[in-house]
Amino acid sequence: MSFDALTLRQRFPVLSRRVRGKEFVYLDNAATTHKPDVVIEALRRFYAEEYATVHRGVYFLSEQATHAYEQVRVKAARFLGAARPEEIVFVRGTTEALNLVAYSWGGTFLKRGDTVLVSAMEHHSNIVPWQLVCERSGARLEVIPMSDRGELMMEEFERQLTSSVKIVAVTQLSNALGTLNPVREICALARRAGAVSVVDGAQGAPHLAVDVREMGCDFYACSGHKMYGPSGIGLLYGRHELLEKMPPWQGGGDMIDSVRFEKTEYAAPPRRFEAGTPAIAPVIGLGATLDFLASFDRVAAEAHERQLLEETEKRLRAVQGLRIIGTARRKAGAVSFVMENAHPHDIAAVADEEGVALRAGHHCAQPVMARFGVPATARASFAIYNTVADVEALVAALHKVNRIFS
Amino acid sequence: MSFDALTLRQRFPVLSRRVRGKEFVYLDNAATTHKPDVVIEALRRFYAEEYATVHRGVYFLSEQATHAYEQVRVKAARFLGAARPEEIVFVRGTTEALNLVAYSWGGTFLKRGDTVLVSAMEHHSNIVPWQLVCERSGARLEVIPMSDRGELMMEEFERQLTSSVKIVAVTQLSNALGTLNPVREICALARRAGAVSVVDGAQGAPHLAVDVREMGCDFYACSGHKMYGPSGIGLLYGRHELLEKMPPWQGGGDMIDSVRFEKTEYAAPPRRFEAGTPAIAPVIGLGATLDFLASFDRVAAEAHERQLLEETEKRLRAVQGLRIIGTARRKAGAVSFVMENAHPHDIAAVADEEGVALRAGHHCAQPVMARFGVPATARASFAIYNTVADVEALVAALHKVNRIFS
Amino acid sequence: MGASDDLYQQVILDHNRRPRNFRPMATPTHVCPGRNPLCGDHVNIYLEVRGERIEDVSFEGSGCAISKASSSMMTEAVKGKTVAEARQLFSEFRAMLMGELDTGRVPHGLGKLTIFKGVREYSSRIKCAGLAWHALVGALDSQKQISTE
């Protein structure tokens, strides 16, 4: 197994298109990644040759589809290092996964006086579900602070970790700052304090090799679309012991053992948490994605992305009036920045004209913007298919920004 | 605009395949339908040429994708007869739609002593969410009974419709019995009694032209995958006035106006109900589906399906030992039956060997099975692409069942 | 071979039509209801175990031909066996259904139960064939009920 960004890049049809007359440079990978040919083809083939519903059919195509569908669960368990496939719940994405945990675990076990600890650098998806469940249960939401570099303050975290803390929810990798958090340490401390740990892996899973048991988390959430997979499918890992104690969240077909109007009995996990006809084709497409991710050397890919990020930061620092937001010692995937003379929106608009897709805004992390006193940032984020040429195009666009606005 | 089942059939690649060495006869359309070439191609093209995230990008592809995504909402509003696009919420399917209404409307407005009325022929997806919210709120679940034909008992319904009834949730078309319910009358009575009406359109939308305003319902739910559309996308229609009063259900990105740890403000509907990165490609594929549905004469398609159902029932009655379950005067889409000598599972297994895909089981409607005193039924269900040849293959398979088991 | 040859061999059809030991038991030492929630099949297994030996076994319930024939043949197979022998048969039967036991090459005690070998080609029916066996083990383990899922 080897890794070569330029070769892999050929596998992504979108990347060879032109945009606004320029070569397309895609640097919004933290929002979503493009899809390799094998994933697109897996979806086409499934719909054109093998489509059927799962879990109920007594006929050939449905038996095949059910088998294929459940095989993806097996692959996903392997991908995340879960102990067994039953620890994997298919969800729409990270957001749904976190809501599921908040509603089902939080809604059941949180009581008045309890505390939910989230970090100051969370995505809204790892804040709002906890706010909602705190409101319902009377629990309190507290925030692990971060330093001016954008690193979690671990001593403060240890102080906050009193016996009232029932849930610690942190991101593995910040989409707004690129900070890599010491999730292993955080999960170990949480467990020692008797709290359940929830790791938001939306950004982690695309960039790092994940092993939930090694990490020691109780729940882990990620989105297929951010790791070269289809729209509309994501994974929730939950330790089986916890999943078994959790009530269902959504009710409907497929999540029950028996339904009577007087009383309904629920199926065992993961079925209990997958009400209704699932996103079958996206699951099949995710299977092809996991095969794709297993087809190259992920350690080398990580190194490639790290070099790219370092190279980018080095060159950005040389751009007049540019300030990087988030200077943690351990970073991956993304770099946020502001410029003296141009608002992030204007940066992104000028970059777009050069064919460079950047994100500008709050990145669904308004508290991070508030913490750093900026209304928004521009962000470049990377994937396995990005190269130094992309970085060069970015830097050229930023020089143009300076020419226009100063 | 015309309609010809044989011509349309050519548009569905799966239907030309062979199964177990036989021509493939697909009669499990109530579970899910196959996809026409235009939908498969729309997905491929989106992923291979146009893929981007929606609502945030300041760059070209994201602006295009956002426009395309929101155009599907406009089309969906037109398809269902909604007053405005903001009344359409994208969900995974009918099940998620019904859970959303149960959690957000039910969870907010149901109080101890209130009643939720569902019908005796509901799918589990229109039972379990109400059981869950009744448990939380202390409201009571009551059941509108049905006759031996499988028709709702309307006089009894009117008696049940007291002032304590806050929600009436019924299916437009039963997946287990094929019964067409008088939803217009039911919604009018509900409204007069001050109750909110929720119509499960999972089966209705694929078979009937829908106009929610003409129907007079407050909420309407349907699944894309049951009407020739992609996996993982469905629609919730909600009257704007009601949606506006409802709190969010899932929290996360895209459903907020502002997030602070102290306080979060939510966006207006439908955004408030679409947390996280949506199932973008499935939405785009649904757009192609709605175009497809608008490309032929749906009144003629309805007539075709009606004839097919009548023809099927006529021929089934001639099969030795066969009994049709559900003999309502107004039926569509599906026929359920049992046979004297063979269990439904065995019927479906023998049919499968003949290349005929039938469903056997409780069809996620266990209370219907209990009502008719059968453990399960076999079910044949139809789509626009079925023909009399399919019915002939079905009947031949049933004769074989009789040969084997008697 | 098609499903009707493969699944519905004469022996199976015969046990389906005239299931053996198909009766409730007045004073069983062990009992366990099993059900397959996806298709509504259910079966009650009754056992009379004395010492280590299964002196009597019977069943009741409703299900498809595969489930009924499997229940019937299971009762014939385990009657008079020791609990340990019955458990051994269960694991061999289960392994055969899962395609983990090649009955043609590896020695086993399944005897005519190998007639259910063809079921493994029809994954949705594996649960039908296994239901009674799971309920048997559930009864031996004193479980309140089992559900194949």
Added chain:
Amino acid sequence: MGASDDLYQQVILDHNRRPRNFRPMATPTHVCPGRNPLCGDHVNIYLEVRGERIEDVSFEGSGCAISKASSSMMTEAVKGKTVAEARQLFSEFRAMLMGELDTGRVPHGLGKLTIFKGVREYSSRIKCAGLAWHALVGALDSQKQISTE
């Protein structure tokens, strides 16, 4: 034409650099904060309306060049106008952004505001250009705040 020619014309860059009427007002008769939740832009519009006439107008806030220049030019455009005239300008400006008003063919009172015509090619920026105008109307309608969404 590329974005920098089309969006960032000299007039816009000039208003961005030196926004006119960029100050809070001590005793406004109307005020409305407007914000664009997706990008964090916000603007406060202050009005002093006497009788039917907008005697003074100013703004404060933070936003991109388009949003700032649009705010600045809006204040210049409506100062001294009647409320009805300002509302009329708002609908023309809005129609231009939505591509519903062809400013080259249909008579209108937009004057140099037509410089924002190019924005309609950049749908994500339409909200930036419209923010101050929506807040203006929000102020006139005595709304507590507006949010472009």
